[in-house]
Amino acid sequence: MTNYAETVATKCIECGQCTDECDFLIAYGKTPKELANEALNTKFSDNPVLPYSCNICGYCQKLCPENLDLGLMIMGGTRETGLRENRTTSRSPTCN
Ligand code: SF4
Numbered sequence: 180m181t182n183y184a185e186t187v188a189t190k191c192i193e194c195g196q197c198t199d200e201c202d203f204l205i206a207y208g209k210t211p212k213e214l215a216n217e218a219l220n221t222k223f224s225d226n227p228v229l230p231y232s233c234n235i236c237g238y239c240q241k242l243c244p245e246n247l248d249l250g251l252m253i254m255g256g257t258r259e260t261g262l263r264e265n266r267t268t269s270r271s272p273t274c275n
Pocket residue numbers: 197201202203204232233234235236237238239240248249250
């Protein structure tokens with residue numbers, strides 16, 4: 180199965196549509212292509228807080244001419260480390 184970060188790294192044309200609108204992307208000052216390469220190369224190990232800053236709202240996909248969903252990429256990266264899934268699991272007993 181293809182890692183979604185590979186799709187973003189390949190298809191993102193760095194058009195600026197999402198990076199002009201998303202507070203998460205503005206705060207980090209990186210394009211999705213750059214983030215995808217970071218996910219592939221380091222799994223965000225140099226910046227482990229970064230994946231938690233995306234709220235997985237899907238707005239970027241609505242803006243993106245390539246129909247890319249960066250939240251999906253972030254979830255994929257954190258799934259490999261288990262970080263975000265562990266947090267979700269630990270919260271689930273108190274969330275309905
Ligand atoms: S899903 Fe993440 S990257 Fe996309 S617009 Fe929402 S916060 Fe930004």
